Amino acid sequence: MRYTTFGRRSGLRVSEYALGTGNFGTAWVSGTGAADARAIFDRFAEAGGTFLDTAGMYQAGESEAVLGDLLSADRDHFVVSTKYGATDAAQPHVSLTGSGRKNLVASVEASLRRLRTDHVDLLWVHFPDGVTPIDEIVRGMDDLVRSGKVHHVALSNFPAWQVSAAAILADLRGWAPIVGIQTEYSLIERSAERELLPMAEGLGLAVNLWSPLSGGLLTGKYRTGGEGRANDPSRYVTAESTDQRTAVIDTVLAVAEETGVSTAQVSMAWLRQRGERSAATLVPIVGPRTLAQLDDYLDALTVTLTDEQYARLDAVSAVEPGVPSTINASIRESLLGGDLARFISPAVPVA
Structure with missing residues (x-):
């Protein structure tokens, strides 16, 4: 496991993978119990992983609670990031949803209790809610940074124009800087290359990449009826719904056969080598549900595609810049x- 600073706007040091803990808990259809979560957590730590990703909404709060138990023995060894703004409550309360200051403060306090810590290293706004002014968000997060409850702040799933506005606003007013973005990115979904990745490169923002295997689509398992996120009606799923996606999966399967490694390892190796070609720091979030899945991710760290294989995957998955x-x-x-x-x-x- 290698390490990097989280972009050029902070000195935060993170492992090259972030462990996504959305599967820690059993409130959702797809999830894992405390014992299996501990095994995954321990294996990630043994491999050198330090960067942990969660959210107040994951598994209806169970993800943070399970993670809090796991962190109790050595909290400061890890970089803990969580998110606020979204909820999966059956009856969400209007005062406790969205990106506004009221929910920001309430969410962070609840996350700290579940995580059993007095601070989070990185706080994300999970989604733009479409109504909260960006200056309210940035100022509210600055207050939390000054209080010591949050160390760094970032934006998840925001369009490039809003991220740019937030970053410049924070700089001009002397507020805590926006240090990164989080977005979906994989061989299946590369539209972030149109605006988000160039913006991150220009502003020095780190990029957390979620769904690097496109919800399991890039493993090819759904072609044979395999189970995974696609079997959970509450989860966001990308389907093999276009000719290009079919061509991408076909190419991944072909390269996997050539190299003798799994399709997941091929997909993650392309992503790693894509990051080496970027001026931005790209950190994939891996979200295993089993130890076998985590080992597959970790084994990918030793896989190097040939220039021809990388170029073939790059060409078949390319998006029009627009x-x-x-x-x-x-x-x-x-x-x-x-x-x-x-x-x-x-x-x-x-x-």
Whole structure:
């Protein structure tokens, strides 16, 4: 397990995987009991993992409670991140949902009790609620940082324009900086490359990548009726619903056969090598439900794809950049090929 700082906006040191603990608990259809959760936690720690991801809504709060028990022996060894804003309560209360200050404070206090700690290392706003002003969110999180209950703050599942606004607002007003974003990203879902990843590279934000195996789709198990997230009606699931997704899975299966490793390891190896080519820090969140699944993730850390294999996977999974990237690329190519090239060529010395 390697380690990295969490982007260029903080000195927070994290392992190259984050352990997603959304399966810790039994309130959802897909989950695991305390004994199996401990085995997964211990194996991750033995492998050198330090970065833990949870949320107040996961397993109706059980995830944080189970994690709190696991952390009690050595809390400071780990980087604990949690999220607020969303809920899976059967009857959510209007005052205790959303991104506003009231729910922010109440959620963090509840998370601290369940986690049995006096601080979280990284607090995420889980989703934009569509109504709370961004300055209320950023100022509220700054207050928690100043109180010592939260060390770093970040935004999950926010569009790039809102993240940019929040980051600049925090900088201009001297509030706690936004240090990272969390987004879905995998060989199946690469649309974050249109705006989110370039923004993260430009602003120095770290990127947590959730669903790196697209909910198990990239393992190919659902083609043979395998069980997993797709069998839980309460979970977000990506289906093999397009010709491109079918082509991606076919290519992953082919590369797995060539290399003699699992499809999960191929998919995670591509993601790791994609991160090495990025100016942003990319940290996948792995969410195993069993020890075997965790071992598959850990074994992927030793897999290296050939340049040809990486390029093949990259090509079959690529997304169209869209507007304005497409037109801008065309214009740049046109300009570079014309008389203006001599004014912007790096070979021309600057007076």
